[in-house]
Amino acid sequence: MTDLHTAVLDWYDAHQRDLPWRRPEATPWGVMVSEFMLQQTPVVRVLPVWEAWMERWPTPGALAAEPSGEAVRAWGRLGYPRRALRLHAAATAIVEQHGGHVPSSYDGLLALPGIGDYTAAAVASFGFGRRHVVLDTNVRRVLARLLAGQELPAPSVTKAERALAETVLPHDDSAPVWSVAVMELGALVCTAASPRCDACPVARLCAWQEAGRPAYSGPERKAQAWAGTDRQCRGRLMAVLRDADGPVHRTALEAVWDKPAQRDRSLAGLLEDGLASQVGPDTFALPG
Protein backbone atom coordinates (compact mmCIF):
# COMPACT_ATOMS: atom_id res chain seq x y z
CA MET A 1 0.00 0.00 0.00
CA THR A 2 1.57 3.23 -1.16
CA ASP A 3 1.27 6.68 0.32
CA LEU A 4 -1.10 7.52 -2.53
CA HIS A 5 -3.45 4.65 -1.77
CA THR A 6 -3.47 5.29 1.95
CA ALA A 7 -4.26 8.97 1.45
CA VAL A 8 -7.14 8.34 -0.98
CA LEU A 9 -8.66 5.48 1.02
CA ASP A 10 -8.43 7.37 4.32
CA TRP A 11 -10.07 10.38 2.70
CA TYR A 12 -12.86 8.18 1.31
CA ASP A 13 -13.41 6.58 4.69
CA ALA A 14 -13.95 10.00 6.22
CA HIS A 15 -15.82 11.83 3.45
CA GLN A 16 -17.79 9.36 1.35
CA ARG A 17 -21.48 10.03 0.79
CA ASP A 18 -23.99 7.57 2.18
CA LEU A 19 -25.54 6.28 -1.05
CA PRO A 20 -28.02 3.38 -0.90
CA TRP A 21 -26.40 1.37 -3.68
CA ARG A 22 -23.12 1.42 -1.74
CA ARG A 23 -24.56 -0.08 1.43
CA PRO A 24 -23.71 -3.67 2.38
CA GLU A 25 -27.29 -4.80 1.79
CA ALA A 26 -27.30 -3.49 -1.78
CA THR A 27 -27.73 -6.28 -4.35
CA PRO A 28 -25.89 -6.58 -7.67
CA TRP A 29 -29.21 -5.66 -9.30
CA GLY A 30 -29.39 -2.51 -7.18
CA VAL A 31 -25.83 -1.64 -8.22
CA MET A 32 -26.68 -2.28 -11.86
CA VAL A 33 -29.81 -0.10 -11.72
CA SER A 34 -27.80 2.70 -10.12
CA GLU A 35 -25.15 2.51 -12.84
CA PHE A 36 -27.74 2.77 -15.61
CA MET A 37 -29.33 5.78 -13.94
CA LEU A 38 -26.00 7.47 -13.25
CA GLN A 39 -24.92 7.42 -16.89
CA GLN A 40 -24.63 11.17 -17.59
CA THR A 41 -26.92 11.99 -14.68
CA PRO A 42 -26.04 13.54 -11.28
CA VAL A 43 -26.42 11.54 -8.05
CA VAL A 44 -28.93 13.90 -6.45
CA ARG A 45 -31.40 13.42 -9.26
CA VAL A 46 -30.97 9.65 -9.31
CA LEU A 47 -31.54 9.02 -5.59
CA PRO A 48 -35.38 9.28 -5.38
CA VAL A 49 -35.93 7.45 -8.67
CA TRP A 50 -33.61 4.61 -7.63
CA GLU A 51 -35.46 4.22 -4.30
CA ALA A 52 -38.86 4.00 -6.00
CA TRP A 53 -37.51 1.69 -8.70
CA MET A 54 -36.00 -0.80 -6.24
CA GLU A 55 -39.16 -0.75 -4.14
CA ARG A 56 -41.25 -1.64 -7.17
CA TRP A 57 -38.81 -3.92 -8.98
CA PRO A 58 -36.43 -5.48 -6.43
CA THR A 59 -35.23 -8.11 -8.92
CA PRO A 60 -34.60 -8.33 -12.68
CA GLY A 61 -37.53 -10.75 -12.91
CA ALA A 62 -39.94 -8.24 -11.40
CA LEU A 63 -39.01 -5.64 -13.99
CA ALA A 64 -39.01 -8.07 -16.90
CA ALA A 65 -42.57 -9.11 -15.98
CA GLU A 66 -43.90 -5.64 -16.81
CA PRO A 67 -44.22 -3.78 -20.13
CA SER A 68 -41.24 -1.71 -21.16
CA GLY A 69 -43.49 1.37 -21.12
CA GLU A 70 -43.77 1.09 -17.35
CA ALA A 71 -39.99 1.30 -17.09
CA VAL A 72 -40.01 4.39 -19.32
CA ARG A 73 -42.73 5.97 -17.19
CA ALA A 74 -40.93 5.21 -13.91
CA TRP A 75 -37.75 6.66 -15.39
CA GLY A 76 -39.45 10.05 -15.07
CA ARG A 77 -37.31 13.03 -15.98
CA LEU A 78 -33.90 11.40 -15.55
CA GLY A 79 -33.23 11.99 -19.24
CA TYR A 80 -32.02 9.68 -22.03
CA PRO A 81 -35.13 7.47 -21.69
CA ARG A 82 -33.66 4.78 -23.93
CA ARG A 83 -31.65 3.83 -20.86
CA ALA A 84 -34.96 2.73 -19.30
CA LEU A 85 -35.73 0.69 -22.38
CA ARG A 86 -32.29 -0.91 -22.33
CA LEU A 87 -32.48 -1.62 -18.60
CA HIS A 88 -35.78 -3.39 -19.20
CA ALA A 89 -34.24 -5.34 -22.08
CA ALA A 90 -31.24 -6.22 -19.91
CA ALA A 91 -33.57 -7.51 -17.18
CA THR A 92 -35.34 -9.66 -19.75
CA ALA A 93 -32.03 -11.07 -20.98
CA ILE A 94 -30.98 -11.79 -17.39
CA VAL A 95 -34.17 -13.78 -16.84
CA GLU A 96 -33.91 -15.65 -20.13
CA GLN A 97 -30.18 -16.30 -20.21
CA HIS A 98 -28.94 -16.11 -16.62
CA GLY A 99 -31.72 -17.64 -14.55
CA GLY A 100 -32.74 -14.25 -13.21
CA HIS A 101 -29.32 -13.54 -11.68
CA VAL A 102 -27.17 -10.59 -12.71
CA PRO A 103 -24.05 -12.05 -14.37
CA SER A 104 -20.90 -11.48 -12.32
CA SER A 105 -18.34 -11.44 -15.11
CA TYR A 106 -17.28 -8.41 -17.12
CA ASP A 107 -17.95 -10.25 -20.40
CA GLY A 108 -21.37 -11.45 -19.29
CA LEU A 109 -22.33 -7.94 -18.29
CA LEU A 110 -20.89 -6.34 -21.42
CA ALA A 111 -23.13 -8.54 -23.57
CA LEU A 112 -26.27 -7.00 -22.03
CA PRO A 113 -28.04 -4.08 -23.74
CA GLY A 114 -27.09 -0.66 -22.39
CA ILE A 115 -23.90 -1.91 -20.77
CA GLY A 116 -20.59 -0.71 -22.14
CA ASP A 117 -17.05 -0.87 -20.79
CA TYR A 118 -17.63 1.45 -17.87
CA THR A 119 -20.88 -0.11 -16.61
CA ALA A 120 -19.60 -3.67 -17.02
CA ALA A 121 -16.48 -2.85 -15.00
CA ALA A 122 -18.48 -0.96 -12.38
CA VAL A 123 -21.05 -3.72 -11.78
CA ALA A 124 -18.40 -6.47 -11.76
CA SER A 125 -16.34 -4.40 -9.36
CA PHE A 126 -18.90 -2.79 -7.04
CA GLY A 127 -21.51 -5.52 -7.24
CA PHE A 128 -19.27 -8.57 -7.15
CA GLY A 129 -15.90 -7.41 -5.79
CA ARG A 130 -14.00 -8.27 -8.93
CA ARG A 131 -10.82 -6.50 -10.00
CA HIS A 132 -11.35 -4.26 -13.03
CA VAL A 133 -10.09 -0.88 -14.14
CA VAL A 134 -13.10 1.42 -13.78
CA LEU A 135 -12.79 4.44 -16.04
CA ASP A 136 -15.57 6.96 -15.72
CA THR A 137 -15.35 10.70 -16.22
CA ASN A 138 -14.36 11.25 -12.57
CA VAL A 139 -11.62 8.64 -12.46
CA ARG A 140 -10.29 9.82 -15.80
CA ARG A 141 -10.08 13.42 -14.62
CA VAL A 142 -8.44 12.56 -11.29
CA LEU A 143 -5.81 10.36 -12.92
CA ALA A 144 -5.19 12.89 -15.70
CA ARG A 145 -4.33 15.48 -13.08
CA LEU A 146 -2.67 13.33 -10.46
CA LEU A 147 -0.54 11.14 -12.71
CA ALA A 148 -0.36 12.84 -16.12
CA GLY A 149 -0.26 16.45 -14.97
CA GLN A 150 -3.07 17.49 -17.33
CA GLU A 151 -6.15 19.44 -16.39
CA LEU A 152 -8.52 17.19 -18.33
CA PRO A 153 -8.32 13.78 -20.03
CA ALA A 154 -8.52 13.21 -23.78
CA PRO A 155 -12.00 13.15 -25.39
CA SER A 156 -12.00 9.33 -25.37
CA VAL A 157 -10.11 6.68 -23.41
CA THR A 158 -6.63 5.95 -24.74
CA LYS A 159 -4.54 2.80 -24.32
CA ALA A 160 -1.94 4.73 -22.36
CA GLU A 161 -4.61 6.03 -20.03
CA ARG A 162 -5.95 2.55 -19.37
CA ALA A 163 -2.44 1.24 -18.77
CA LEU A 164 -1.76 4.04 -16.32
CA ALA A 165 -4.98 3.29 -14.43
CA GLU A 166 -3.94 -0.36 -14.25
CA THR A 167 -0.63 0.54 -12.61
CA VAL A 168 -2.39 2.10 -9.61
CA LEU A 169 -5.23 -0.44 -9.28
CA PRO A 170 -4.57 -2.57 -6.19
CA HIS A 171 -3.99 -6.28 -6.80
CA ASP A 172 -5.79 -7.38 -3.65
CA ASP A 173 -9.47 -7.17 -2.72
CA SER A 174 -9.25 -3.43 -2.20
CA ALA A 175 -9.47 -2.79 -5.96
CA PRO A 176 -13.21 -1.96 -5.91
CA VAL A 177 -12.99 0.46 -2.98
CA TRP A 178 -9.99 2.12 -4.59
CA SER A 179 -12.02 2.75 -7.74
CA VAL A 180 -15.05 4.10 -5.90
CA ALA A 181 -12.80 6.25 -3.72
CA VAL A 182 -11.13 7.84 -6.74
CA MET A 183 -14.56 8.40 -8.31
CA GLU A 184 -15.78 10.06 -5.13
CA LEU A 185 -12.69 12.25 -4.98
CA GLY A 186 -13.43 13.37 -8.54
CA ALA A 187 -17.08 14.03 -7.75
CA LEU A 188 -16.51 16.01 -4.54
CA VAL A 189 -13.03 17.57 -4.69
CA CYS A 190 -11.26 17.13 -8.03
CA THR A 191 -14.19 18.57 -9.96
CA ALA A 192 -14.10 19.67 -13.59
CA ALA A 193 -14.62 23.42 -13.35
CA SER A 194 -13.38 24.55 -9.93
CA PRO A 195 -11.35 21.86 -8.20
CA ARG A 196 -10.98 22.29 -4.45
CA CYS A 197 -7.29 21.52 -4.31
CA ASP A 198 -7.02 22.97 -0.79
CA ALA A 199 -9.23 20.10 0.40
CA CYS A 200 -7.49 17.40 -1.64
CA PRO A 201 -5.77 14.59 0.28
CA VAL A 202 -3.26 13.99 -2.51
CA ALA A 203 -2.49 17.54 -3.63
CA ARG A 204 1.11 17.09 -2.50
CA LEU A 205 1.42 14.09 -4.84
CA CYS A 206 -0.40 15.70 -7.78
CA ALA A 207 1.53 16.14 -11.02
CA TRP A 208 -0.87 18.85 -12.18
CA GLN A 209 -0.25 20.82 -8.98
CA GLU A 210 3.47 20.31 -9.37
CA ALA A 211 3.30 21.67 -12.91
CA GLY A 212 1.48 24.80 -11.78
CA ARG A 213 -2.01 23.69 -12.87
CA PRO A 214 -1.59 24.31 -16.62
CA ALA A 215 -4.80 24.82 -18.61
CA TYR A 216 -6.20 22.10 -20.87
CA SER A 217 -4.51 22.11 -24.26
CA GLY A 218 -5.91 19.09 -26.07
CA PRO A 219 -8.49 18.84 -28.89
CA GLU A 220 -11.41 21.25 -28.68
CA ARG A 221 -14.34 20.02 -26.62
CA LYS A 222 -17.52 21.17 -28.33
CA ALA A 223 -20.71 21.66 -26.40
CA GLN A 224 -23.92 19.96 -27.41
CA ALA A 225 -26.57 22.09 -29.06
CA TRP A 226 -29.93 21.94 -27.38
CA ALA A 227 -32.47 24.67 -28.16
CA GLY A 228 -34.50 23.79 -31.21
CA THR A 229 -32.95 20.35 -31.71
CA ASP A 230 -34.74 17.07 -32.29
CA ARG A 231 -33.61 16.06 -28.81
CA GLN A 232 -35.54 18.90 -27.25
CA CYS A 233 -38.56 18.04 -29.38
CA ARG A 234 -38.36 14.35 -28.44
CA GLY A 235 -38.16 15.31 -24.79
CA ARG A 236 -41.33 17.37 -25.07
CA LEU A 237 -43.18 14.54 -26.82
CA MET A 238 -42.02 11.96 -24.28
CA ALA A 239 -43.17 14.17 -21.41
CA VAL A 240 -46.68 14.22 -22.88
CA LEU A 241 -46.77 10.43 -23.24
CA ARG A 242 -45.28 9.87 -19.77
CA ASP A 243 -47.66 12.19 -17.99
CA ALA A 244 -50.78 10.73 -19.60
CA ASP A 245 -52.66 7.84 -18.03
CA GLY A 246 -53.40 6.23 -21.38
CA PRO A 247 -53.12 6.89 -25.11
CA VAL A 248 -52.97 10.51 -26.23
CA HIS A 249 -54.36 12.05 -29.40
CA ARG A 250 -52.06 13.42 -32.06
CA THR A 251 -53.28 16.94 -31.26
CA ALA A 252 -51.84 16.71 -27.73
CA LEU A 253 -48.43 16.04 -29.25
CA GLU A 254 -48.80 18.74 -31.88
CA ALA A 255 -49.48 21.26 -29.11
CA VAL A 256 -45.95 21.04 -27.64
CA TRP A 257 -43.92 21.69 -30.84
CA ASP A 258 -44.80 24.16 -33.56
CA LYS A 259 -42.63 22.91 -36.42
CA PRO A 260 -44.63 20.14 -38.11
CA ALA A 261 -41.80 18.56 -40.08
CA GLN A 262 -39.48 18.36 -37.10
CA ARG A 263 -42.28 17.12 -34.87
CA ASP A 264 -43.20 14.37 -37.31
CA ARG A 265 -39.58 13.35 -37.70
CA SER A 266 -39.06 13.25 -33.96
CA LEU A 267 -42.19 11.22 -33.34
CA ALA A 268 -41.15 8.78 -36.06
CA GLY A 269 -37.80 8.49 -34.31
CA LEU A 270 -39.44 7.70 -30.99
CA LEU A 271 -41.58 5.01 -32.65
CA GLU A 272 -38.50 3.62 -34.37
CA ASP A 273 -36.60 3.55 -31.07
CA GLY A 274 -39.43 1.76 -29.29
CA LEU A 275 -39.95 4.63 -26.87
CA ALA A 276 -43.48 5.19 -28.15
CA SER A 277 -46.10 3.12 -29.93
CA GLN A 278 -49.01 3.96 -32.18
CA VAL A 279 -52.20 2.44 -30.81
CA GLY A 280 -54.72 3.91 -33.25
CA PRO A 281 -54.98 6.04 -36.42
CA ASP A 282 -54.27 9.19 -34.40
CA THR A 283 -53.35 7.96 -30.92
CA PHE A 284 -50.01 7.19 -29.30
CA ALA A 285 -48.79 5.79 -25.99
CA LEU A 286 -45.76 4.48 -24.18
CA PRO A 287 -44.77 1.01 -25.46
CA GLY A 288 -46.73 -1.98 -24.17
Place this chain on the structure above:
DNA sequence: TAGGCGTGGGT
Protein backbone atom coordinates in the same frame (compact mmCIF):
# COMPACT_ATOMS: atom_id res chain seq x y z
C1' DT B 1 -15.54 7.40 -34.80
C1' DA B 2 -18.17 11.43 -34.54
C1' DG B 3 -22.50 12.56 -33.56
C1' DG B 4 -27.08 11.66 -31.59
C1' DC B 5 -29.37 11.01 -27.48
C1' DG B 6 -32.65 14.40 -22.04
C1' DT B 7 -32.62 17.03 -18.23
C1' DG B 8 -31.66 20.42 -14.87
C1' DG B 9 -28.37 22.55 -11.58
C1' DG B 10 -24.11 25.31 -11.17
C1' DT B 11 -21.35 29.34 -12.38
Place this chain on the structure above:
DNA sequence: TACCCAAGCCT
Protein backbone atom coordinates in the same frame (compact mmCIF):
# COMPACT_ATOMS: atom_id res chain seq x y z
C1' DT C 1 -27.16 35.13 -19.70
C1' DA C 2 -25.12 31.43 -21.95
C1' DC C 3 -22.63 28.00 -21.58
C1' DC C 4 -20.69 23.92 -18.90
C1' DC C 5 -21.30 19.60 -17.23
C1' DA C 6 -23.14 15.14 -14.88
C1' DA C 7 -20.95 7.23 -12.64
C1' DG C 8 -21.98 6.61 -21.17
C1' DC C 9 -23.89 3.83 -24.88
C1' DC C 10 -24.76 2.84 -29.60
C1' DT C 11 -24.33 3.15 -34.54
